[in-house]
Amino acid sequence: MIRLKQFYINIFILFLITGCVSTPKMYKVSGSNFLQSAFQKVIDDSGLSTNLGIKIVSLKNNNTLYELNANSLFNPASNTKLYTCISALALLDIGYTFTTSIFQENNNLYLVGGGDPDLTLNSLDSLARVISEKLNKIDTLFLDESLMDTQRFGEGWMWDEGPWKYAAQISALSVNDNCIDFYIRPATLGSPVNYTTNPKTEYIMINNQSLTVNDTTGFIDFKIDRNWANSTNDFTISGMVMDTSAADTFSRNIDDPTAFTGFVFKEMLSNHGREINNIFKREYSGNGRLLVSHTSKPLIVTLNNLMKESDNLTAELLVKLIGHEATDTTGTWQNGLTAIKTFLHNEVDLDTTTFYMSDGSGVSRYNYSSPEHFIQLLSWAFNTNQIWDNLISILSSGGVGTLKNRMNGKNGNRIIAKTGSLSGVSCLSGYVFTKSGEPLVFSILMNGFIGKTKPYRNLQDKIITILAEL
DSSP, rough: OOOHHHHHHHHHHHHHHTTOOOOOOOOOEEEOOOHHHHHHHHHHHHTTTOOEEEEEETTTTOEEEEEEEEEOOOOOGHHHHHHHHHHHHHSSOOTTOOOEEEEEEHHHHEOOOHHHHHHHHHHHHHHHHHHHHHHHHHEEEEEEETTTTOOSSOOOOOTTTTTTTGGOOOOOOOGGGEEEEEEEOOOOOTSOEEEEEEETTTTEEEEEEEEEEEEEEEEOHHHOEEEEGGTTOEEESSSSTTTTOOOEEEEESSSSSSHHHHHHHHHHHHHHHHHHSEHHHHHHHHSSSSEEEEEEOOOHHHHHHHHTTTOOOHHHHHHHHHHHHHSOOOOOHHHHHHHHHHHHHHOOOOOSSSOOOOOOSSTTTTTOOOOOHHHHHHHHHHTOOHHHHHHHSSSTTTTTTGTTTSSSTGGGEEEEEEEEEETTTEEEEEEOTTTTTEEEEEEEESSOOOOSSSSHHHHHHHHHHHHHHH
16 A cells, blocks of 8 residues: 555656646758758747648759758648549540540430539520520420539538538539629618629529718628528528628538529529520430530630639539549549549559548648648649649749738749648748759648747748849
8 A cells, every 4th residue: 555655656756847837839840050040030939839741852963951840740732632633634634634525415415524523604605595596495404414413512521611602512513613703882871782693583582781881880790691501592691791891702602502603594594585494403315416505715724723722622523523433433532632632642652541531632631741642642743744834824823812911022933832721830831942043842841820820921031032043
């Protein structure tokens, strides 16, 4: 009993001693003395608290110039699109086009989706106009989204992402980014704001509870929300707008993009004088005749939009398209990500057991990668001519694309990179060409902070500017 008591006393003393010792730092720093000193200064001067991983490598001789926590895992947010984009460049023909087709079978139409992420309302209306000129009577419109599965949300997407454009649902039959555009203008004092939508459609319901005011006393922020919790397309416009405000545009996603595309197409046909009795979802049997089709611009244009606009819908449709092409079956996240990981393992020599890729856009909170992973990926891309020649043209540079408001000074054209942002996440990975012309590849991943991302982006910019001035 005495020995047991002494054991607990010893444990208590040990706890007191270790409690007074500072926790060992997890940060592991190495690299040139100059960069270690320069980076430590801008990091210390920022006063920011965040989990931070950095790696910088010279592509001239493969020397590591600096690394900090380079093998630690972080949520990369939209840096995930680097995996998706480079895989698409390698696995798909850059001249690949998406085709949206309309077939006739008896008095019925089949609108068959080809996974086009950039199908516009104007293009859909052009199809309706051609159909109205070819047919006098249409019974039923069938919607075929079978190129891809009907899972609308990626694994690890937050349940309450809400009506924002970045969280648009995924479908092989999509139009207008699966969103409604609201054009808002102030009305007369004391009245609800004036609004119009694009498209103008009965697929949605709108409750306008807003107010035009001329005083900021008791001002309530303006917002447009959708009843996403109940999976409806009921929108509420609320809050206040000053009577002196300029016109503004808001985009909100819709529920069930396949049904949305079909319903809008039905309304377009009606505008062209052709009525449809019914709309159903059904896979095309292959027994009809092709009436008309719309072909997208080449894949390289789609990839340019993906990277410069960081479009999430495009990323996820590309993942499913890769899955479809790899298996000759319905495209899914599972077979698409499997094909991407197989490529990354076999060609890029990435150990895909050491990171987790849950979607193609970076919306998922389940994605985890390290700076080292992105260095390997981007280094491979730089050293693979047919990939690099296209990648350099579609990444954002300082002052352009997702870097529109960043690093747009004298060094801007020597910095090309991909941003990544989620709540508590800010990342930047890409390339810098120094004053002497030496190409560097870098990855900066930041996780676990609270508040606005701007201070963390500013820190990234300062780090990259130091590199550009070498």
